[in-house]
Amino acid sequence: MELQQDEREQARLAGRYLTFSLAKERYGLEILKVQEIIGVPNITCVPRCPAFIKGVINLRGRIVPIIDLRLKFGLVEVPYTPKSCVVVVNINAGDQVISLGVIVDTVLEVLDFKPAEIETAPNYGVQVKSNFIVGMGRKNGGDLNILIDIERAVSSAEVGALMQVTK
Numbered sequence: 001m002e003l004q005q006d007e008r009e010q011a012r013l014a015g016r017y018l019t020f021s022l023a024k025e026r027y028g029l030e031i032l033k034v035q036e037i038i039g040v041p042n043i044t045c046v047p048r049c050p051a052f053i054k055g056v057i058n059l060r061g062r063i064v065p066i067i068d069l070r071l072k073f074g075l076v077e078v079p080y081t082p083k084s085c086v087v088v089v090n091i092n093a094g095d096q097v098i099s100l101g102v103i104v105d106t107v108l109e110v111l112d113f114k115p116a117e118i119e120t121a122p123n124y125g126v127q128v129k130s131n132f133i134v135g136m137g138r139k140n141g142g143d144l145n146i147l148i149d150i151e152r153a154v155s156s157a158e159v160g161a162l163m164q165v166t167k
Contacts, residue, residue, distance in 0.1 A: 010115040013135045020104040028145040035088040066101040091151045113137040
């Protein structure tokens with residue numbers, strides 16, 4: 001029974017992922033959530049936001065909040081480099097879809113994971129909030145990619161704060 005559930009989960013997670021690096025680890029997010037990739041622009045800081053919310057940018061007339069995934073994931077903040085990018089993603093916020101920019105160290109490539117190349121995410125227990133990790137993908141015995149659900153990585157309260165920032 002458990003095996004069938006894992007197989008269904010692997011089949012659901014299969015597909016194309018944009019892979020990127022953060023602190024020398026490889027991550028992937030579903031390509032259908034990605035709107036575009038841009039260099040790190042000048043970011044307008046917004047007062048009284050959590051540290052991982054770096055501010056907002058004007059993207060062709062739309063205000064887009066920017067978060068630093070390193071800080072969101074509890075990693076050490078580092079200066080941005082020429083390889084640092086903003087991945088603009090679309091996330092569901094109730095009955096709305098909002099654009100959100102996430103800063104990553106480097107965009108790597110788009111990988112197409114088959115069900116057999118995905119393992120279910122390990123359970124870290126209740127002390128570690130890792131529900132945004134949906135699986136682990138590996139192509140041909142290569143590097144492990146931590147597959148994330150960007151909508152789970154940002155809590156509903158944080159989405160609400162982000163929506164207020166864009167008004």
